[in-house]
Amino acid sequence: MTADSSPSPAVVDALEPYVAPERIARIDGVLNQRLASICAVMEDVFDPHNVAACIRTCEGFGLQDVHSITNQHGHRISSTVSKSADQWVDIHRYDSTQAGVEALRAAGFAIWVSDLQAEKTLDELPVEGRIALVVGNAVDGISDAMREAADQRYILPMHGMVQSYNLSVALAISLQSIVPRRRAQLGVAGDLDPQRRWALRRRWLELSVKNADVMRRVLEAR
Numbered sequence: 678m679t680a681d682s683s684p685s686p687a688v689v690d691a692l693e694p695y696v697a698p699e700r701i702a703r704i705d706g707v708l709n710q711r712l713a714s715i716c717a718v719m720e721d722v723f724d725p726h727n728v729a730a731c732i733r734t735c736e737g738f739g740l741q742d743v744h745s746i747t748n749q750h751g752h753r754i755s756s757t758v759s760k761s762a763d764q765w766v767d768i769h770r771y772d773s774t775q776a777g778v779e780a781l782r783a784a785g786f787a788i789w790v791s792d793l794q795a796e797k798t799l800d801e802l803p804v805e806g807r808i809a810l811v812v813g814n815a816v817d818g819i820s821d822a823m824r825e826a827a828d829q830r831y832i833l834p835m836h837g838m839v840q841s842y843n844l845s846v847a848l849a850i851s852l853q854s855i856v857p858r859r860r861a862q863l864g865v866a867g868d869l870d871p872q873r874r875w876a877l878r879r880r881w882l883e884l885s886v887k888n889a890d891v892m893r894r895v896l897e898a899r
């Protein structure tokens with residue numbers, strides 16, 4: 678889903694009466710907790726189940742943006758694992774690590790890479806500014822290009838016999854470290870700017886109306 682696929686304001690005004698008040702309250706409550714200043718990046722994650730698990734994790738933590746870089750593999754999401762979480766977030770796709778890094782930098786994100794070769798732990802890093810958290814794929818991990826682009830690299834300490842977490846678990850542990858710190862800094866749960874919040878609200882309302890696509894076509898044809 679991308680934010681620019683929102684329906685027109687007139688169509689949403691017409692659809693809103695068809696959405697239950699409890700549903701509208703839920704949408705507004707979740708939007709109030711949406712974070713745009715932290716995002717997640719999957720580098721070359723090719724297993725659709727892992728992609729879906731990461732998206733579901735991000736959505737649950739209240740992130741709005743998930744970036745998917747594929748150097749060698751296509752972008753595929755398992756809908757049984759995502760539980761439709763991909764409907765509620767914006768997924769940004771890139772064909773190379775360089776393209777992803779450039780876009781994230783242009784959007785003002787510092788690049789924090791979870792990396793088994795790192796020495797610092799995440800808890801040692803100060804949570805400042807916009808942060809993109811990167812996880813690598815299950816086989817190769819993080820690429821050298823991403824490692825070089827990183828503003829920070831961190832390791833999640835492990836205490837068992839296996840050497841790494843599943844990447845969606847690594848992402849969840851990372852988010853559990855930095856999201857509460859960001860929310861404490863903000864003093865509120867979310868930081869969407871008003872324009873984006875409004876566009877998302879329109880999109881989510883449309884997602885909440887049964888047969889909205891049919892109604893939308895009828896309304897737009899009037």
Ligand SMILES: C[S@@+](CC[C@H](N)C(=O)[O-])C[C@H]1O[C@@H](n2cnc3c(N)ncnc32)[C@H](O)[C@@H]1O
Pocket residue numbers: 790791792793811812813814815816817818819831832833834835840841842843844845847
């Ligand atoms: C299954 S691991 C990749 C293992 C891969 N064989 C390697 O050597 O990196 C998938 C991704 O999850 C993240 N990850 C998993 N466990 C981690 C840990 N203990 N510390 C930091 N990142 C971790 C990293 O981003 C890693 O690239």
